[in-house]
Amino acid sequence: MPPLTDLLFYVFAGLTLVCGFLCVANPFSRNPVTSAMFLVLTIVSMAGLFILLHAFFLAAVQILVYAGAVMVLFLFVIMLLDLREEERRRIRTFTLATGALIVMVIVGLLVRVLSGAAPVRQTGPEVEGHTKILGRILLEQYVLPFEVLSLLLLVAMVGVILLSKKDIK
């Protein structure tokens, strides 16, 4: 019998793949709300994978930010827009072909990177949730990209306000 962590890895990985598939191509329902809910499940099962890697901080932030905030806003917008015609729309050949192409490019990239990388044997509990180390790396080694990112978010925020308030004096 394989160890429990291996078993859990297959459970979470399987869940991620199945939910991800059902999010983009659900054969039973073309309802955008259902797709959004399956995306939430995908995110939650990915958080499970992070926990198995002892990355508790990443897992918590993944659920807090993506499942808890971003996806709720998605749901909010979907419900307000009432996308009825989305349910009737069939899967188009063009979209399918472009999607398949992009997936193939990503898979190619992944194979290239992963085949070159040496596998890490065991991360172990010593890297368990080192929020402090993560903070240090972000604010010392990568401080410039980090700050540039926050500037980018600020620009996006100002842009949204500008777009939504058309009659600014």
Add this chain to the structure above:
Amino acid sequence: MFESVQYWDPAAQFVLFSALKILVVFGVTLVFVSLSVVAERRVSAWIQDRVGPNRVGIPFTNIRFLGLGQMLADGLKFLLKEDFTPNYVRTVYFWLAPAITLIPAFLTLAVIPFGSTLGNPNNRMVIANLNVGILYTFGVVSLGVYGIVLAGYASNSKYPFLGGIRSSAQMISYEIAMGLSVIPIFLLVGSLNLGDVVGYQSGGLHTWLVWKQPLAFFIFLIAAFAETNRLPFDMPESESELIGGYHTEYSSMKFALFFLGEYANMIASCSMMVTLFFGGWTPPWGAEAATTLWAGLGHLACFLVKVIGMMLLFIWVRWMLPRFRYDQLMDLGWRRFIPIALFNILVTAFVVALWQR
């Protein structure tokens, strides 16, 4: 019988104790929920100068015992009522929504240290001693929104839909204020682990964080009212505008699950506040982790008493204050609390930096 447990291997002991703790916490919370419903009715009656439900006792006797039999009567009523599903609802989400509301409320309790030990220092009275305890809590709490949003969506009628939309906007807004308000606590303690937060406050009444961070406590408390949909912020179900809000179409046990979820959420946020600001399980004269069974039980009792105190505060506020208007609520969250919380973080960070120099 208990002696043989010592000779089990540690993994089996861990599984056994974790399962026991989960069962006990779950059971105690459920009892607490039904007790707090009765308490709510009695306290509201006192505030409004009425008598309240004081009659139901043990059936077929004259023993009333403060009307605590009302707990069972309320529960039975929910179970036996007709479970009606209107034919225009989206069935799958209609069934899922009450469960999704209830589960996060119970999951939050997993990281709360509700006592020190029961004599054995290796067996701490917390279900999951996570290093990122508070982040876990906020993550799980943020998932609680889905239940209400989906209930509004699944009901497929106007008032529940408006309630669902309102609640998602309200809960996301106040989550930000809530999250920002606790950052100063962790700047002071230097760890995200809730056990360490309690350890920091274990010196007695004067070391409790509520004295050092009154602003953080104030924002957290009010955000907790908004997150648990309690008056003065119960917009998602405000009767005068929205009939019953998101649970208008629900009846019987499905409605009871929303009800349970609301009270379980209240218990969870009260335990959170006790842990963060009122020294958790430590008595007011300070304490180390218990070394005997009786001291451990004393710490558990201390935690429970503090939680009951916070619950009474929640109930009291509900019957004292009128409901806010929705735009006032959003204004308060975004334009008052978030700036105040950010200011609090800056000041605390400066003080901590100067202190450590």
